[in-house]
Amino acid sequence: MRRPSSCDGAPDEYAWGPSFGRARTAGPKGPALRELKMKLPIYMDYHATTPVDPRVLEAMTPYFTQHFGNAASRNHSFGWEAEEAVEIARKQVADLIGASAKEVIFTSGATESNNLAIKGVAEMYREKGNHIITCVIEHKAVIDTCKKLEKQGARVTYLPVQKDGRISLNELRDAITDKTILITIMTANNEIGVLQPIAEIGAIAKEKGILFHTDAVQAVGKVPVNVNDLKVDMLSLSAHKMYGPKGVGALYVRRRSPRVLLAEQINGGGHERGMRSGTLNVPGIVGLGKAAEICKNEMATEAERLRKLRERLNAALHKNLDELYVNGSMEHRLPHSLNVSFAYVEGESLLMGINDVAVSSGSACTSASLEPSYVLKALGAGDDLAHSSIRFGLGRWTTEEEVDYVVEKLTTVVRRLREMSPLYEMVKEGVDLSKMQWVTH
């Protein structure tokens, strides 16, 4: 997977976001027809992480050197300042998701939040039952946590997804038993951007008296998420997916109807209402709060802008190339998200050809496990299409010019690689690839 080089020194003055990588224009191999004002490489992998918004960084900075106090120091102004900043941030995060401030527990990120929610419920409600329902396309932070609990005696149902990437509510209902204590289903998927029917799942969970957790790390700050409308009992989020810093996140834990109790997973001092001990990451939490505030204020316009850019990207790719497949529902999808399989072209070779564009692929060759994406496989797309997939994540600093550059570049590279692809040649000759006897290796 291509990664952008880190931001050069100080971010640009607020003009239009941080500057990525070296300031160079397209070389002789790139579209050289017009003067390119944008900087390369282009970052289009906003699902992986986002740059810190300069406004967020500005809010954080004083809390490293000037207001460096420990939020748990109750006896002097250094501690009070830190605590006050944390409480402001708690309110900012709560406001973004329609919660009250006391329901927000700060953590090191969504992986920890998911661990705390799932393990915390499994341990606390052990007497009540040992069955958890989740789904096959969850992030590994949920799946691996469930697998660990299975080893300790829990029973876990992994719901399949339909072709559009969404779970079936009937299958969810059928999976519920009198031992079910938790349903954990992600709000939006990190690879395909598909939104699950969270409000409907919340209603079912409430009706059955089962706790409902959602990993909303990709959705919070991008689309409206309200824990009361959605009837969510716990929700994980992370700062670095919404233009805040890495290493800080939060878990929303409902305090009334029902009051959710969690067995703490980290002991030592009883911070965060005893649910998560450890000195608070004050600058990070301030950054998360500021990031949440910006998202709340700008979400509507930003989502609309990105939706248009995403449509521009999708439409132009389909206009230029045949045999493209969008993975997952187009209707129930994050506005900045697109996942496309370019049939008969292998993903890693495609990434190699667009090496000044940072995107990621579901190809086995790009993963540590050498297995193609389990998410795309779960959609039933077939391994061959999983190998050919590219995930585009647009974000706060994506421009129309960048989208057009990516389209142009991808079109050239896909055409070139298809000329080189025996599969494309065979299909054009009328061979049915599914009827071939392949020698697997």
Add this chain to the structure above:
Amino acid sequence: MAYSNKVIDHYENPRNVGSLPKDDANVGTGLVGAPECGDVMKLQVKVNPETGVIDDAKFKTFGCGSAIASSSLATEWLKGKTVDQALAIKNTDIVAELSLPPVKIHCSVLAEDAIKAAIADYKAKQDKDKGVPASAGHAQPNA
């Protein structure tokens, strides 16, 4: 993942991309790999029946940059070799030439398989002309 300069060169300037007429008695075709594994190579050789020397070689590959480079390099090496010399090309030669990392060794194995399959196909065709029953070691349509 960092690619060696040779892999990048073959990826950007692949040698001998294309197809030879597969029904030609002097052309051997090898088709190895599988779409669900993420790589398929088609490698073809055209052999001069008088001399037994490979006059031309072409490839088409669906796969990562290292798979493309391995097959491109294979066609380069095949040209001018006799069939027996071609069979002596080992995947480890390709690994060394392209500095392939361990996770990409299977690309070189596939290229060696493609060479062997192409030559087996050529030999089968020659035998068939002489009335010997054919055998095939590569992918083919189901009957």
